[in-house]
Amino acid sequence: VVLVVGNPANTNCLIAAKCAPSIPKENFSCLTRLDHNRARSQVAMRCGVPATQVKNVIIWGNHSSTQYPDVHHCLVNISGSEVPCYDAVKDDAWLQGDFISQRGAAVIKARKLSSAMSAAKAICDHMRDIWSGTPEGEFTSMGVYSTGNSYGVQKDLIYSFPVHIKDKSFKIVDGLPINDFSRSKMDATAAELIEERDTALAFLDL
Template identity: 85%
Template sequence: MKCANCILKYIVFLSQSEPIKVLVTGAAGQIAYSLLFSIAKGDVFGKDQPVILVLLDIPVMMGVLEGVVMELQDCAIPVLREVIATDKEEVAFKDLDVAILVGSMPRREGMERKDLLKANVAIFKSQGAALEKYAKKTVKVLVVGNPANTNCLIAAKSAPSIPKENFSCLTRLDHNRARSQVAMRCGVPASHVKNVIIWGNHSSTQYPDVHHCKVNMSGSEVGCFEAVKDDAWLKGDFISTVQLRGAAVIKARKLSSAMSAAKAICDHVRDIWFGTAPGEFVSMGVYSSGNKYGVPEDLIYSFPVEIKNKTWKIVNDLPVNDFSRSKMDATAAELVDERDTAVTFLGE
């Protein structure tokens, strides 16, 4: 009887909880296929939080999306209240709590960089305008589609009444890659490595920084350089391995990262929702107002952040040595160039 009462209380709780409305774009793609089940079953917003999943893709992909919807239905997940599949922005962006913008124009063979930026400006200008027109002003927006930093900036600029602090781009995959590389080198679980930093762009110029990283070795925390005992590796192959990991996955798998990207998206959004652990920070591409670490204003730049009450805050006053400074400046310069090129297309 006691068990039956518990089940009854749980059912009543679920029936009384307001569902969170979550959009995933590019929903027929491989990243979304790895992502949607995790969101639906409570890995992101909690096992007791009902969700409505909204799936957006282009018209030619609606047949594939229908199959994804059937699979989600067939999972029989208690907290998944509804699945809405659409190719229309006015449906997809209506009353959103969270928007995860995965879909973007990929770079094709022979495509010039400016052509890639132009195509993505059109996509994220339109989606930003849809957020402005239809979504809640409290919506949290995560941009995954590359070039993620600049796409995020364009979306934010196209939704002027939504606070720029509500927009972020995914550098958590790079963050997780850096943690994993250190953990493997030290022979410890990845959970024993904290406070790595990804500075800058989600590109090959990003700077994975371990000068503030701590590693739990046999129950006591030590600095990463002390734990690894190989400064040359940490300043050389470690950095290039993280920077080029996406390309390495494509070369080996013949497809881009999907499972690891989906996991990173879950980590990123869950931390926004529930906050970071005391004494820990994570990497997120967020808006730069120009007064932190010498990073120019009006960029989406990856910083170390702490999160509380669904609000991120850049970690202040971490010492930056000359080695780090040069790499942080280089990735900022790339982002300035990307931004300036992309902004020329905004008026078109």
Template identity: 85%
Template sequence: MADPIRVLVTGAAGQIAYSLLYSIAKGDVFGKDQPIILLLLDIPLLREVIPTAKEDVGFKDLDAAVLVGSMPRKEGMERKDLLKANVNIFKSQGAALEKYSKKTVKVLVVGNPANTNCLIAAKSAPSIPKENFSCLTRLDHNRARSQVAIRVGVPADNVKNVIIWGNHSSTQYPDVHHAKVNIQGSEVNVFDAVKDDSWLKGDFISTVQQRGAAVIKARKLSSAMSAAKAICDHMRDIWFGTPEGEFISMGVYSSGNSYGVPEDLIYSFPVVIKDKSWKIVDGLPIKDFSREKMDVTAAELVEERDTAVSFLGV
């Protein structure tokens, strides 16, 4: 068998990890023949259950890290307060990655605000390539596929190449202008398959943007199982690549050279992945309707970044 790989999950006692760890352990993410050493990092209160609460143990020689743990937004907390609390967490975890992990480690940030937390972690690990860091927008991507699939009456797997642009927040822009639906063996443009432009430019977008809040309102908890599934999808695609002719959405580092998105942001783009490296799908035509929404979510990320970096002290 192959040599074992070391995989870290932080926030290991939380809701998402409860669903996530089982899938990682049984081979759904890194392959059925890949042995895994699973490192679980959480608060010291759970030491009897969790293998470690020490960063020097948890982050040592990692091949992959899934950073789920973060400070959740509490009632009455302003976004600035949330960013300040998380800067400290992800600065510390980025520094631990820098000090203890392999320079080839693939880091997925899930804890919200995921894009900016990811950026802070990357900035705090300067010797690890920024391309090794990504944040989770696959949950939004999966939700967009499902909404289209339900509308057309096909399985979600029959919908491909939806795009989530920007921030994992209510400003994100789910874009289906380049998406296809497989209907009885033929690929059809989503707008032609749905035949309801007003829905695709209205309720569809707001439903995907607000889905997380709607789930919390309904069940008083986040959609942990769906998030865990999205994490598995994201990491599996990093490990094994995206299918030919298909792209997926993930928050990655913007160099300022794609779609007019400012540099030094973690912004969700359409990407293809091969040999554990992602590449932004460039050159897609962007309509004015899309451009406006892409700019709105970029502006929010710039504001988040500037606020968070002001707390970094570097």
């Protein structure tokens, strides 16, 4: 198993996979769990519940400012009942605005501290889930190799998808409904990854 953390993580992961053709591409992943954990925490704080009561947020695409934290399929456990995130938060403008734009750089700037500990925990969470699996009915976010068969994402990209993990193998959670707002965000981050990939591979002559 190869986990790439250093930025540009997605494209670095793709380069690593291409430079090690004897290792199956599904053995490579890049870290978007830090962003996944942050998104859960933001929703949890907004709803006044622990982060453990928030599940199925999704980080789509690139580990960059174009990434799309999506909560259209997220559920929040409030007093024992699972409530769709949009109904729990009751602030569509925030969910489609500041929630998406306030990513890691904004957190570091506000705290005036590194997020190294949060990143370390995210790495542990990522590897633990690969080893132990994800609970039934829940998924996490990982940057994985796109075969071109999921959500219209072009083949030969490392793109963050929702994944379910069982027996140390991941499976992209397919078939989730995607609205127009989400589609535009997912396409924008894919376009950035395509540009990164084409630039990197041309420079490296891969």
